Amino acid sequence: MGIDLLTVFYIAASVTFILGLKMLSNPATARRGNLIAAGGMTLAIIGTIFLYKNEGSPLHNLGWIFLGIFIGGLIGTMTARKVKMTAMPEMVSLFNGMGGACAALISLLEFEHLFEANRSEGLSSFSGLVQPGFYLTIVTGVIIGTVSFAGSIIAWGKLSGNVKDIVFRGQHLTNILFLALVLAAAIYTYQTDLDEAHIYFFITAGLAFFYGILFVLPIGGADMPVVISLLNSFTGVAAACGGFLYNNKAMLTGGILVGSAGTLLTIMMCKAMNRSLLNVLIGSFGASASSSAENMEQGSYKSISLSDAAMVMAYSQKVLIVPGYGLAVAQAQYACHELEKLLTEKGVDVKYAIHPVAGRMPGHMNVLLAEADVSYDLLLEMEQANEEFPATDVVLVLGANDVVNPAAKKDPSSPIYGMPILDVELAKTCIVNKRSMKPGYAGIENALFFQPRTSMLFGDAKKVLQNLIGEIRVL
């Protein structure tokens, strides 16, 4: 009877995962969708603890299991509650890494289990007792889980600025070689005699770990969201391998669902940036960009003083704010909202133009502005914004660079050529706030800064906004 009830729990959980994902892709139902999936997960976990039967006997070590869940739950809740919204991408990456590590550990322990079983039977190699399909699931779980873990940690390090991009000659070849080594070690493990197999299994896991690191290292910071999304779907597959092992349908459906939805999401993110997935993975972004930046003619730019900028904005009819990565880094979303309120009080029509990949991840900017209480209907999507630019008096670009770079339209040799951009140059004036003239995230010069209608307003986004607010108040 117990097992039957558990099956019902698992089916319910699978349904909530599907429903949850479905609802998450619609703004009106997203939050409920997340809660529903969480409810299903709780059901599956509790059901497993109390109802799961291993060869007829219930699970033991319950004390340890509860302690583990308590510790993990505490750490998870605390970090998730405390993390700043700007640091969200690296947080997701870190959580993803934990899941990957968990999947890898499960497969590792199942291997150990198998190893002991084989040894007590006196068999000489794995191929004797274990079906290739079963071994394949275990080894895939270990490899993908480990790659996902190592890669997520590197991605986290890159986004939080602890790990720099490392590019060296022959990197792609090295990576491919490493991947081949991982696969070779995995195959050798299956064929060789038992004691050696034990060692080679760990070598496989170790190699996979290094491959995970090497895989993410050359990829530029701007592409990290795509990588995180990809690793996210990897972990889904690793979790599904666990589902295979235990013939557990909840793990299987949850894992595969995330694996496939995650892959699609990765491709959609690439599309929003007009990059192919292959291009991202080869990670040639930084390398090719530096050469074209050198060739670019450096014109002269003009800068604008704070009081002039304040004046121009306060006496215009229509202002569009283009927030970007720099705004997120400077935590300036609150100051930005304040400026918007102040200008609106003065009778200026203020709206935001949001590029799909503004911020650090697609949709990240919407989250940040929502956090600062910016009204949802002030946010214009790219197409709407591009229609309004010609009728706009002032565009204020806050820490955005690549998403307003006209090279994406005009310069076929530019690495961002073809990416849809916000046509800020159509507005009457354009004030660009940046910390310095340094090229942006993708390392590309921006011709916008040298155009006659553009003025530069240097400084940290938050400080500049606060000063602007002060200036406008006294006008």
Next chain:
Amino acid sequence: MSQILHWVSDNQQILYIVILMIFLGVEVIGRVPAVLHTPLMSGANAIHGVVIIGAIIVMGKADQGNFLALGLGFLAVILGTINVVGGFVVTDRMLEMFKKKT
């Protein structure tokens, strides 16, 4: 070859699930607006935390004397729970901000 065919027919139920889930996953998020990419990724991240079930099973069948299995299983339970709980909480925090406006 016959080994592979055997394996396929032994596991046909699971293989059916895998195939259907792949299509379902694509179908379900097919029309998500860019605004929701980040929360969706985060939510999906929490859902693959279902791997915690595996960790619980591994932990629950480990023998009392097997310290390797106990230790690593315990670690797996902790990591899996962080993934699940952290993932759902972070997603909820993100979506909470959207909700106020609508």
